[in-house]
Amino acid sequence: MDIIERLRQEFHFNENELKLLQVLRDGSSDVKSLSQKSLVPMGRIYAVLQDLERKGLVVKNGHPAKYTCYPLEDRIVEFINREAEQFQRKKEALLADLKSSHPQMQIITDMAEYKNAYFDWISGGEFIYFVQVGYSLPLQFFPRSETEAVKVFRALNPDYIPMKEKRESRQQLWGHMRAFKNEKHLIDASTFHHYLESVDKAFGRDYLLERIRDTKRLMDLYGFEIRIRPALIASRVVITSKTVVLSTFLNNQIIAMKVDSPQTIHEYKKLFEELFSQSTSWERDTNAWLAAHPVK
Known part of the structure; x- marks a missing residue:
């Protein structure tokens, strides 16, 4: 399974996020080029990029800003590991509450x-x-x-x-x-x-x-x-x-x-x-x- 497809199936990434990652997989890009290549509208692209930055999958550099996700596979593995750790913490807290109540x-x-x-x-x-x-x-x-x-x-x-x-x-x-x-x-x-x-x-x-x-x-x-x-x-x-x-x-x-x-x-x-x-x-x-x- 392609690692980007795994983000869709297991972590429910939306279509715009996946489109941007596919484009950035080939190298860094400015916002206008990203929008043209990915077909994500300019009115939506900044919000999507912010979400990807928050998830640690995309980095913004320079002025005017360029975005990169290289190396994508390493960033996705780090994201999955963070999600797994967060899930484990939430699960342990939930189970502790259930057992006590x-x-x-x-x-x-x-x-x-x-x-x-x-x-x-x-x-x-x-x-x-x-x-x-x-x-x-x-x-x-x-x-x-x-x-x-x-x-x-x-x-x-x-x-x-x-x-x-x-x-x-x-x-x-x-x-x-x-x-x-x-x-x-x-x-x-x-x-x-x-x-x-x-x-x-x-x-x-x-x-x-x-x-x-x-x-x-x-x-x-x-x-x-x-x-x-x-x-x-x-x-x-x-x-x-x-x-x-x-x-x-x-x-x-x-x-x-x-x-x-x-x-x-x-x-x-x-x-x-x-x-x-x-x-x-x-x-x-x-x-x-x-x-x-x-x-x-």
Whole structure:
């Protein structure tokens, strides 16, 4: 992966920042030349350069000012290391606060320990909700409920679509789906239909139908009722009748916690019931989109 692309994917640099870094990668430049080469408007370029200076990626020298980022790779490595150190400090402070204010929580930060403990944490109670990014559901741990389907949220996020296809298809998909990166609330049927259309255009109808068939098999086999959610809800939440387990993955690190408090379980159930009732239905809206877009 190109190191500038890593800034986009892992640190959410915006398009203007990436454009300027690409130009400065080839050498120093004044503001006017930078704007012409990068196509970043003069009205925006100073603010973007200030952000890059603040992050330690760009240096301003001389008068009239010229900007440089050489050597770019070294500067990016230093930036990543600073971000990692800052994240570690924030994580330690957060965990200390959690442990002192919520002594009933069991908290794990080590990935190996998490893998060993996770299924012990979620066993022993009837599943009510499961929130997951992507398609990796631990199916063997999800028995069909005798009273109703397990309620599963599936994230609408282009980051988690399998990216084995050729580069042009990936770029096309991102072009169609850029709006989802700013999705902050619930996803309605029209947004989900746009998502399906984006996948269809980028990868083809056969690929889309294969993913739909896979999901329908899971629903039939395990009694899932799937709704679509924004990707900004925490990466994984499991709510059973006896516990709530929350897990967040960031920069290959894990923060996971188990809460056994009946009051907390009750409040999470209320929250997710409200979210679930307002979320768009995967099955209904997928069928509606397929009916409106028959294979030609």
